[in-house]
Amino acid sequence: MLFDVPSMKKLTRVPYEETYRPLRQALDKVNPNAFPIIHNELTSRFHGRQIDTSSWIPGKDWTGTIYDPIYVACGLDEAAAAKFFGQIVWQVVMDLDSCWASGHYELDGVQIKGRTYFSIDCPK
Numbered sequence: 242m243l244f245d246v247p248s249m250k251k252l253t254r255v256p257y258e259e260t261y262r263p264l265r266q267a268l269d270k271v272n273p274n275a276f277p278i279i280h281n282e283l284t285s286r287f288h289g290r291q292i293d294t295s296s297w298i299p300g301k302d303w304t305g306t307i308y309d310p311i312y313v314a315c316g317l318d319e320a321a322a323a324k325f326f327g328q329i330v331w332q333v334v335m336d337l338d339s340c341w342a343s344g345h346y347e348l349d350g351v352q353i354k355g356r357t358y359f360s361i362d363c364p365k
Contacts, residue, residue, distance in 0.1 A: 242363070243335045246342045249364045252335060261328045264321075267314040275310035276329075282307055283333040287341070287358070295330040296323070296355025327355055334358055 243252045255261045268275050287293060299308045308326065315321035334341045340363035343356045 242337060242340050243331065243358075244340060244342045244361065244364060246344055249342075251364075255328050255331050255335070257324075257328065261325070261332075264314055264325045264328075268310055268325075271313045272310045275307070275314075278307050279311070279329060280333055280336070283330060284337065287334065287337060288339075290360075292357065292359040294353055294355050294357045295327045296353065298330065299326060323354075330356070330358070340364070 244250065245252055265276065283298070286298065299306070303309045303312050303322070311326055311329070312319070312322040315325055331343075334343070340361050341358050342361050343358040346353055346357050
């Protein structure tokens with residue numbers, strides 16, 4: 242489950258759905274198993290952590306990885322693939338049974354490119 246900071250309202254939609262849905266369909270055309278494989282991998286990753294940053298997960302070169310179909314679905318556009326990957330991470334975190342929040346933060350005074358997700362106590 243994903244919660245907004247500071248309101249702590251539960252988030253139930255992926256941002257920019259108008260781009261997310263068509264890209265999900267494109268991903269399914271590239272490889273119908275890609276989304277479940279990616280979802281399972283990211284779910285496992287988040288189960289083992291208290292904090293993670295979306296832009297640090299996939300690495301720089303996706304060639305031959307489970308993330309490569311994202312790049313193909315985005316027409317080999319790196320910027321579009323990065324944004325779509327961020328939307329997938331958002332979806333995965335919303336689907337978790339545990340509670341998480343996220344935001345944009347800095348490291349050593351430099352804005353981190355992706356969103357940072359962190360485990361929280363579930364709001365009552």
